[in-house]
Amino acid sequence: xxxxxxxxxxxxxxxxxxxxxxxxxxxxxxxxxxxxxxxxxxxxxxxxxxxxxxxxxxxxxxxxxxxxxxxxxxxxxxxxxxxxxxxxxxxxxxxxxxxxxxxxxxxxxxxxxxxxxxxxxxxxxxxxxxxxxxxxxxxxxxxxxxxxxxxxxxxxxxxxxxxxxxxxxxxxxxxxxxxxxxxxxxxxxxxxxxxxxxxxxxxxxxxxxxxxxxxxxxxxxxxxxxxxxxxxxxxxxxxxxxxxxxxxxxxxxxxxxxxxxxxxxxxxxxxxxxxxxxxxxxxxxxxxxxxxxxxxxxxxxxxxxxxxxxxxxxxxxxxxxxxxxxxxxxxxxxxxxxxxxxxxxxxxxxxxxxxxxxxx
Amino acid sequence: xxxxxxxxxxxxxxxxxxxxxxxxxxxxxxxxxxxxxxxxxxxxxxxxxxxxxxxxxxxxxxxxxxxxxxxxxxxxxxxxxxxxxxxxxxxxxxxxxxxxxxxxxxxxxxxxxxxxxxxxxxxxxxxxxxxxxxxxxxxxxxxxxxxxxxxxx
Numbered sequence: 392x393x394x395x396x397x398x399x400x401x402x403x404x405x406x407x408x409x410x411x412x413x414x415x416x417x418x419x420x421x422x423x424x425x426x427x428x429x430x431x432x433x434x435x436x437x438x439x440x441x442x443x444x445x446x447x448x449x450x451x452x453x454x455x456x457x458x459x460x461x462x463x464x465x466x467x468x469x470x471x472x473x474x475x476x477x478x479x480x481x482x483x484x485x486x487x488x489x490x491x492x493x494x495x496x497x498x499x500x501x502x503x504x505x506x507x508x509x510x511x512x513x514x515x516x517x518x519x520x521x522x523x524x525x526x527x528x529x530x531x532x533x534x535x536x537x538x539x540x541x542x543x544x545x546x547x548x549x550x551x552x553x554x555x556x557x558x559x560x561x562x563x564x565x566x567x568x569x570x571x572x573x574x575x576x577x578x579x580x581x582x583x584x585x586x587x588x589x590x591x592x593x594x595x596x597x598x599x600x601x602x603x604x605x606x607x608x609x610x611x612x613x614x615x616x617x618x619x620x621x622x623x624x625x626x627x628x629x630x631x632x633x634x635x636x637x638x639x640x641x642x643x644x645x646x647x648x649x650x651x652x653x654x655x656x657x658x659x660x661x662x663x664x665x666x667x668x669x670x671x672x673x674x675x676x677x678x679x680x681x682x683x684x685x686x687x688x689x690x691x692x693x694x695x696x697x698x699x700x701x702x703x704x705x706x707x708x709x710x711x712x713x714x715x716x717x718x719x720x721x722x723x724x725x726x727x728x729x730x731x732x733x734x735x736x737x738x739x740x741x742x743x744x745x746x747x748x749x750x751x
Numbered sequence: 752x753x754x755x756x757x758x759x760x761x762x763x764x765x766x767x768x769x770x771x772x773x774x775x776x777x778x779x780x781x782x783x784x785x786x787x788x789x790x791x792x793x794x795x796x797x798x799x800x801x802x803x804x805x806x807x808x809x810x811x812x813x814x815x816x817x818x819x820x821x822x823x824x825x826x827x828x829x830x831x832x833x834x835x836x837x838x839x840x841x842x843x844x845x846x847x848x849x850x851x852x853x854x855x856x857x858x859x860x861x862x863x864x865x866x867x868x869x870x871x872x873x874x875x876x877x878x879x880x881x882x883x884x885x886x887x888x889x890x891x892x893x894x895x896x897x898x899x900x901x902x903x904x
Binding site: 575 | 797799800802803805806807808809810822823824825826827848849852853856859860861863864865
């Protein structure tokens with residue numbers, strides 16, 4: 392009996408002893424959870440912070456200055472290369488312009504500065520809004536209405552440039568003007584120009600008006616092949632879209648690209664958008680709408696055909712959708728200031744690509 | 752006396768040979784100075800570098816003993832000046848052919864695009880003299896041509 396009672400007592404005590412041991416060495420699930428939370432929260436923060444810092448990339452904005460025309464207008468000025476959610480966006484005056492996720496929105500008339508911040512990188516952009524309404528906008532001075540909406544970011548243009556040594560810039564007379572200014576100032580380094588006044592997609596495809604290279608008239612695809620360049624920047628279509636339906640123009644792009652790639656299979660192709668015109672004629676607005684629509688078609692075409700796309704129209708545009716007056720030489724061509732802006736854009740985007748950016 | 756006479760005659764002959772030799776070597780033409788003299792007749796021009804001269808015009812600077820090549824830097828004006836001393840006859844022929852091609856190209860560019868400039872290109876002068884070549888495209892082509900011919904002579 393005593394033995395049975397002793398066994399019973401042991402049986403009663405043992406679980407209790409076991410329980411104490413468990414408590415001291417193995418916390419309960421709740422306590423375990425709390426303990427794990429306490430131990431890992433700082434680790435999570437450190438991990439997130441480490442992940443942010445560990446992101447490789449550089450901040451690029453599309454412009455150094457943006458003038459939004461009227462309240463409500465938006466402009467996505469973020470270029471990359473970091474994910475937007477990793478960047479801090481600031482506006483010095485949100486009653487004028489808000490800046491969120493890389494997008495400017497005009498809230499009220501005035502000027503301010505916005506910035507994108509990541510780690511020790513800060514990039515600023517001057518941002519403004521000109522008018523509350525379209526009607527109010529049109530009451531502003533002509534000089535303001537005809538000024539560029541956006542200025543390209545600053546580039547040290549006096550620094551030697553080697554980004555275009557194996558590139559060719561191709562186009563019609565608009566590109567020829569660029570050739571003149573580039574040859575004078577050498578801002579793009581040892582770049583090759585294949586340009587000629589009056590050329591068109593249609594002319595190249597029909598081979599009725601070709602390019603001159605090293606003193607000989609050659610088909611465009613042959614000129615590119617002979618030059619041995621690794622990348623071409625092409626602006627064409629201005630002499631086509633006024634006279635031909637866009638479908639035909641795009642058909643010619645297909646043919647031209649095929650020929651170029653047949654002769655130079657490894658050449659990188661960067662299509663440049665066309666630029667608007669400047670004229671007092673009301674027809675100009677219709678022409679420019681045609682150019683803008685063409686550029687959107689070109690952008691999509693570039694994407695679908697493994698080409699890069701450089702949006703020059705983004706910068707070469709005033710508040711009425713025309714070529715800014717300070718850039719113009721005649722109705723169609725750009726002067727020294729316009730070509731300087733073009734060269735600055737080319738150099739800026741070359742830097743952007745070197746940091747992993749993609750022209751699209 | 753006879754010896755003296757022979758000596759004088761010999762000296763005279765030697766001097767005449769020296770003079771002949773000197774006359775055969777023409778003074779080189781300073782093409783840069785010539786181009787500078789054109790300044791009042793020309794708009795704002797730029798002079799392409801060697802690579803551009805080759806790629807855009809086909810001119811190999813190795814063919815040139817000296818050269819000044821200038822293209823109008825002001826929009827679609829046709830003004831262009833080539834002043835070149837070729838290295839040899841073969842180089843001169845190559846340069847001449849390039850100049851002729853250039854005239855044709857500019858005519859084609861301007862005929863419908865800029866008719867006023869086309870009229871100027873039509874009056875272009877392509878002149879060769881010895882190893883010298885001048886391609887002159889300018890509204891003042893007559894004055895430029897006169898300047899070239901003066902220094903070449």
